[in-house]
Each structure stands twice: as structure tokens, then as C-alpha cells.
Amino acid sequence: MALAGRRDAPELPDFGILKRLARDQLVYLLEQLPGKKDLFIEADLMSPLDRIANVSILKQHDVDKLYKVETRPAPGASDQFCFLVRPRLRTMRFIADIVNADKMSGRSRKYKIIFSPQKFYACEMVLEEEGVFGDVTCDEWSFYLLPLDEDIISMELPEFFRDYFLEGDHRWINPVARALQLLNSLYGPFGKTYGIGRCAKMSYELWRDLEEESESEGQGRKPEIGHVFLMDRGSVDFGPDVTSSDKSIKVLLNSQDKVFSQIRNEHFSSVFGFLSQKSRNLQAQYDRRRGMDIKQMKDFVSQELKGLKQEHRLLSLHIGACESIMKKKTKQDFQETIKAEHSLLEGFDIRESTSFIEEHIDRQVSPIESLRLMCLLSITENGLVPKDYRSLKTQYLQSYGPEHLLTFHNLKRIGLLTEQSAGETLTAVESKVSKLVTDRAAGKITDAFNSLARKSNFRAISKKLGLIPRLDGEYDLKMPRDMAYVFGGAYVPLSCKIIEQVLERRGWQGLEEVVRLLNGNEFCVSDSTVEDSPACESQRVVLAVFLGGCTFSEIAALRFLGKERGCKFIFLTTAITNSARMMEAMIEAKA
């Protein structure tokens, strides 16, 4: 191993202050409505709220009952209502309904809406239209950044993805710019900012705009973060999601959990070894109590037992989790899915993969899975052959419901699932050939023709950047060689590869072709006031900003890269995502 060349990774900044700021501001806002009050909380703010405050803090500040937004208040509700919400129009209507119902029944109450992270003008417009403007007071809870782990900060805005990339709405760019401003003021100034993508560029520009007005008090302070890398999620990446798992138990997993902190980045195959080693140690430590005299036993009980018990609890939790993941993994479906994914990535057996997807659909296996595989096929092949597109779509609608017509339309608009335009395929030649040979061979020939005839962006990028590592021999997942280990050695997430390349080159030089294939909008700006010497600690701390979400696979890959290069990555993402969540965001539901 090339351990010798590595430097110790720099320390991470402390993000605990972000939680404290958010909590204190919330407390302040609650106090703005003195006295007993009921609090209505937006469903998707609940879990973020749990991470920074708890019910007793709320109770301390006179919160009496807690409701979920969308539930009607009980008859014995208090005289003051406080709504902690995202700036959404339908939530405004819900609030207006409550206020108007109270008015009708002659009930007088005080109402306060706390918007997080900010208020939208359109929300006030709805309040005005509903005739409750003035009956309610509005405030903003500038809760932009939620540290999820020592190196992950989430904006908890999953809707960013759909709002920006599907609807083309720029409403979340301002919150991103403000989040950057806050981080810059606490941990900056950032020495160098890189970015790619239209959204990344706009966020950067708005952020700089905000910075220019502020007095930049951060200047002269010792920076803790050296580089920033902004990246659009959009169409940039869409890897398979091999490492995902269903969590039926809700546990707060982060680096404070000693066991988890050691296994989280390992490939699944090496986790077992680790866990079993760990449990053997544990057993050995327990066993020591045999043959102890009374005093030794007393010491053991008072000093070590608690720790051991704690470790024991954690271990059994993780072993249980592994079991449940294994159950899913060993299902035949899972293995086949992985196989199909890998074939798609490498671009062989397209025909076979297509019929694999078809079967998935016919058997009504999870609608999200089917969609995901179709999107993967489309991205790797630069769109589906019209014939395949039509037949897969028809079967999909038959299996999962005709209203998915809208889902297909959305996926087409966002570019995740498209149809090759007619001119690009060699249908005529193909049909002649297929008359001469069997179905199977015809499929292969079609593939060959297509790869000749069409230029696939994905293939070009993949080739250019070496996203699919060439395998000589077995890929040893226990001794990862590169970032591809997160996908069992099959694929390096594109986003991570780009970050690696740009940091290595300290810019975009030599990546012109890749940039072109990714639709450009790349930038690289240095802050001249910040010392740009690699010796400086902060120069080895990189803030990776994912606009539209970031996956745990990407996080694991970059953590690996950091370990290799002696640097640390901090992740700022609009939300933690995975392919299933991206697909769900494309599904049309009732208004």
C-alpha cells in the first residue's frame, strides 16, 4: 500500500455551532409569541428539528401541543398557534383555512408562521388572497445547514432537485448562496472555488454578490476550509445504487457511533470480517472476568462493563442490520439487478438487459426499480431505441398504472429517460439483418450498429475519465484500489472523478472535452487574499457542494479519495439522495 506517501488528514472544522445557532434562533422566534402556544410542524421539518432540539426545549418555551401540519387542531387547542413550515403554497392554504374557520366561529387566536429557511413572496400572496394577511405574523427561521455527521451538512431540501432540474425554478438558489455565505463567514475565507453546471454558476454568482455587500469579517481569520467545489446534480450523474439498503429501524447513524464510524465506508463484503473480529474481541474481554478475584471483578464491573455493554449493543444492532441487508442481497433479483446494471454501464448485452427490465416490469416488481433501470439504460445508451422506448413504456403503463404517462413525460423533460431520434438509428439495416439471423444475434448486431452509429455522451465521458476501471484479476474489495470500490469495483461516480481530476490539475485544463460533454458552465476562481500554499492545513480541506442531492456512495468514494490524498472532504448537499428518491421526485401525484 502507498501509505508512506500519505500525510495525516487535516482536522475537520467543528460544525456543532451551526446546530446551536439554529436552535437559539428557533427559541428566540418561539419567544416572540410569548405564552402558551400550539406548534404545527411541517412533516419534513420534523426530523431536522429532532436533530437540533427536542420536545423538552420546545416545552420550556411554552409549546403546549404539537401538531403535524395538515392535521386539524383539537377542540381544546390553545389561544396561540405557531406554524413551523416550508414556504409552500398549499401549506399557506391550510393555515388560511384554520384562520378563516376560527373567524367564522368567532374564535380569536394569535397566529404566527415561521418559514424555514425563508419566506417566499408567493406565500404572502396566498395569505393575502385568502384574506388572512395581517391576521398572521410571519417570521423566518434561517435554518439552512443541518450537520448530519462530522463531515456532512445537509440543507434538507429534497425538493431542490425537482424544482430546479424539472421545473426550472430558481427559488432555492438564494438559500444555497446564503448557506455558502454562512459557511464562508464561519470557516472561510475559501481560497479557491471550482464549479460546473448552470446552477452551480448561478449559486456562485449570487453568493459573491452577497459577499460583496458584507464586510467580510472573516478576512484575516485563519481559514478552515481551503477549496469549494460546486456541482449540479442534474444530469451529471446517475450511478447504480448498489450500496443502498432499506432501513426499517430508525437509528441515528453517524461517526459518534463507534462501530458505524469504522464500517460505514467499507464495502459490504468486508464488513462481516470486521464485525466478527470485533465480536471476538468483545467475547475475549468478557471472558477475562473468569478467574478474577473479587477486587479485580469489582474494577471490571465499575470500569469496563459499561463500555463493553455499550459496544455489545452497537454490535448487535449492526449485525442485525447486516443480516437484513444480506437477506435483500442474496435474493436472486438483487444479483441479477447488479449484473444488469454492470452490463448497462459497460455497454454490452444491451438486448439482454432490455429484456431483463421488461421482465421486471411484467412481474410488477417495484415501479421505482423498473424506472431506475430504464433510466440507466437510457443514460448509458444516450436514449432508448424508439421501438424499445415505446414497448417498455406501454408495458410500464400496463403494469403500474396509466397515469405514469406523466412520469414518462417528466423523465423525458429532465433528460433521464429519452428516445433516440429516428435519424440516429439504423432501423432499416437492422430489420434487414434481423430477417437473416436469430433474435438473439440480431440484438447483438443491433447493438454493434448502434454503438457505431451513435455517439453516447456517457460512453465518451466514461472512456475519457476512466469511470469503469479495467479489471485485471479479481477486484479485492477489502483493499480498495480506487473510488470504484463503492460499486464493487465496477464504476467510479462521475461527480467524484471530476472533483479528483480538477483538484489534481488545480483547474479545468486538459478536461475541455469532458466539460463540453457535460454542457460546460465550468469555473475556477481564486481568492487572491487567501494564501494558496499547499502547506497550509486548510488547503487540504475541500467543501464539496452538491446541488440537487448527493448519495452515500459519492460520500464514501470521496472519503476514500481524501484518505488516499491526505485531504478531507466536507459535503454540503441540498439533501441526501439516492436513485430511488430521484425517481420518486419525478412521479406525478395529485395536487
Next chain:
Amino acid sequence: MSRVRADEEEYWHSSKFRAFTFDDEDDELSQLKESKRAVNSLRDIVDDDDDDLERVSWSGEPVGSISWSIKETASGSASSLDGRDSSLQKGSSSYAALPKQASSYSLSSLFKGRNKLPSFQSLSDALTDTGVKSYAPELRRPKAEYKDYSSDWSPKDTVRRMQRGKVCSLERFRSLQDKLVLLDEAVAGHDGNVITAVLIFLKRTLRREILFRELEVRQVALCHLIHFLREMGEQKFLLDLLRFLDRTEEVALSQYREHLNIQDVEKRREFLKGCIGLPFSAEDTSHIQDHYTLLERQIIIEANDRHLETAGQSELFRKYPRKASILNMPLVTTLFYSCFYHYTEAEGMFSSPTNLKKTFKIPDKQYVLTALAARAKLRAWGDVDALLTTKVLQEYVRLVEDVETRLNLATKYKCHDVVIETYRDLKDRIQLTAYKSKVERGSAEEEKIHSILSNVQIRWKN
């Protein structure tokens, strides 16, 4: 570093609401520097509610120069223009400036930011004689010291102020030229919230056709308006816009989307019927047609089966009560349902699997897969056998080279397709016609025979 952190932590835990000031020459001050810096950075992010003076509704409605407490009690009049309360009436650009009560300093004041607009910054800088860069003291300054510059704000400044969450009057942008400059500035500012706010103003103050015409060349703004209309549920306006833009497919999809909000199945069916004529692509039109037909069938099946179930005469329904209604289920689920409860029904019945197969052109493979699952669930092994036999045998029988043997085997195992195709290849019209009696009435096989017999291109040998 870590020592500072520890102190800071202690501060944050202990301070709660204890009042303090930055101009205090306290020793604590130095310790608080870090936290203060953090908090100050929040200035902009936090809405300054106390800056009442600057509150002019962005839509131009008077929100006023009066403190929030009054507004709260004014119960709704704040947004009315009835002039009952003249202080709520906004003059063109000047405001009654009520000096605000000096608020006591608390942690809360930390969150109150100073106005950060360049012009304001210099103004306040000039007024601040203490060199200390602290924010709390400014809140004490009577509001009257601020000048109102609203009428001087350029479109760019207006957009900037709005981006920072300030309320801004847009009413003075009256000429089309001014409105468009404002919109373009908003788009250039990259803040969707502001873009939408400007669009709401434009929508209110411009005739549709003019707004549409201008948006046609402003794609980013256009996206925002479409998204806004969709979120507001302003369907009619949205459709008008899409029609104006000639986006016919989107018109169709937007209308079709509405069906998701219709709960009543009869109404939904009627609505879907109306969707068939919408300008979808040819491919989608057939999907919509299928959707309508499917729901139509489901309504019929549901009514019958509910009746059967409540009457309690059908053993199948008694033994396997339905878990849910079949309404609004996908086609494959409906097929499964019908294979489960209505497997043996004649093709003429809407609820029969063969009828579904034919109506919706369900591929053989899909049909067999679903039927197998349903019959296996019922443990109807005979049906499973038959399904497997016909499917698998057919493939094998087809491969038998000797025509005589093939015909015998195919007839014996009722591989209709093979028999029919063999007679066709033998050009034996008599045998083929005779075979009609062996297949079910109205079945796909019968139709196949008919179509072969009526094929004028075949030169029959008899």
C-alpha cells in the same frame, strides 16, 4: 481554537435570554467574538422584522409604516385599501415614520440585522459614530433617521432588496419597458423567489397576450410562471399560456393531469373520456384511450362483483374475500384479478381474462405470467398445468418436422395456433374451415382462422 470553542459552547448554553450589549467593556466581549461573528453572519439571513419602516408590500398593497403589533390587531384591514385607517394608506413614496420604541437588548437583537444595501450601508455608517462594528445599537436609533429611498431604487436595487427579503413596492414600474427591465433584472439575479414575485406583479398589471408575448422570449421567467400557475392550481390561465405558446402536447398532459384530483370514479371516467380528443401524440392517445376503457371496465366489474360478494352466493368470493376494490388499479393487476375471480368466463364477458387480453392487446408472455400467478395462488394446479402445457408444448410441437405427426400432436394437445398455421402452410382450406368448430367462439384463434380464410393472397389447394 478548541479553547475558544469550549468557551463559546458554554456561552451558547448559558446565555439563553440574558441581555447583554456589545458596547459593554466586558471581558466576556473577547470571548464572544467568535460567536458574534457567527451570529453576525446571520444578519442577512434573518428577516428584520423591526425594520417596519421599509415594509411596503411588494405587491404594492399598503402594509405600512405602522408597527406589527398594530397590524396584528387591525385584523385584515392591513391589506385593504379602504382608507379606514389613513396611516395604513401608503402615499406614493413617503411614509409616516413612527419612531419605534427602543427595544431592550437581548439575544434576539443579535439576530436583527442591519440593512445591508450599499446605499444604506454608507448611510448608516455615517450615522454610526461608534467605531465598533456591532449591530445591536443601531436598532435603538429612531426609525425616522432612515430616509426612504424607494422611489429612487433602480430596477436592479429593487431586485437586490427583494433578494434580501425586504418588502418593496413594485407599483411604480408602470410602463411596459420598466416592467420588462425589472423582470430581466430579477432573472439576472438568479433568485426564483424574486422572479416569481415580479411575475405575479406583471400578471396582475398586464393583459395576458402581452405578458405571454414577452415571456415567449424569456424562457427562464416563463418556467417560473408555469411552475407558479401549476402550484396555484390556476389551470385555466396555464392552459391559455400553453396554447399561446403552441405547446399542444403540454396542454393535453396538463389537462389529463387533472384526473388525479377527481375522486369520484364516474366523474373521473367522464373526464377521461373528454381527454381522448386532446392533442396527444398518436402513441399517447392510445394510452389515454386505454386508460378510459380500463376504468370503464373496472366500474362494471366492480359493481357486479360487489353485488356477488354481498349476495354471498359465490363460493369463490366467500372463500377469498376481496381485499380492495379493483377501481383505478393498473391493467396487469386487473388482469390478475380477473384470472383469479373470473377465469372461466366466456370472452363475451367484460370481466373475463380473454376479453381483457384482447381489448388491451396484452402480449402472450404477460398474459401467461399473470394467469400463472393468479391460478397458482388459488392452487388451481390444473389450470397451471394447462397454461404451462400449451405454452411449452406449443413451442415443442411447432418444432416437429413431420407434418402429419405435428398435426396429430397439436390437435391432441389443443395447440390451436400450431394447427391453424400448419393448415395454412398446407393451403388446406377444408381442414382449416372444419377446425373452426374446435376453437372457442369469439376467441383469438377463431379470428385468426377467419383472417386466414379471407386472405386473398393464399392459393388454396382445395
